[in-house]
Amino acid sequence: AQSVTQPDIHITVSEGASLELRCNYSYGATPYLFWYVQSPGQGLQLLLKYFSGDTLVQGIKGFEAEFKRSQSSFNLRKPSVHWSDAAEYFCAVGRAQGGSEKLVFGKGTKLTVNP
């Protein structure tokens, strides 16, 4: 069965520091991978997605993620974190032929940004 693991439940970084959020997946075929962000009291916003092609994916708000098939990973990165990035981040894998249908989510990583 498909699964997503986000090993870090909570990460704290200082504003301006770099960030990497880890995501590992288990999937029987080529995965479709997504990162979503959920700010307090808000719904989920799509940051970026990977379907095929270039393994380094650029997203909104200065985020990027790299798909590494050999490591079954899709880690999210940002070179310089802003205070407004404090939120919960969810990695997800698509588990149907349509790609985005029936997403399986990781448990999320909560990001705290210190001034």
Place this chain on the structure above:
Amino acid sequence: SAVISQKPSRDICQRGTSLTIQCQVDSQVTMMFWYRQQPGQSLTLIATANQGSEATYESGFVIDKFPISRPNLTFSTLTVSNMSPEDSSIYLCSVVRTSGFTDTQYFGPGTRLTVL
């Protein structure tokens, strides 16, 4: 992207009652889903809301507890029936939009339900 609204945004309900949550999308979509996010947990898919037919439920979710309607391609409702405190969660609807050769799932703002 997609503009998705949900009503109510939050509610506090008594045990044993039912709540119907509405999801409205700004344009027609084929695929619409309902998720549950329990406190401190990730999102779990409840069901796929199918237009013109019964919803397709995931393992662990049943129609009697979570009846779903999908009268057209822009609207769906989820009812949480005979509620207990364990049903306290955020309920989110989502839709799939196709852009080029790729599909992307967009989420509504969620309905925060507290059951006393």
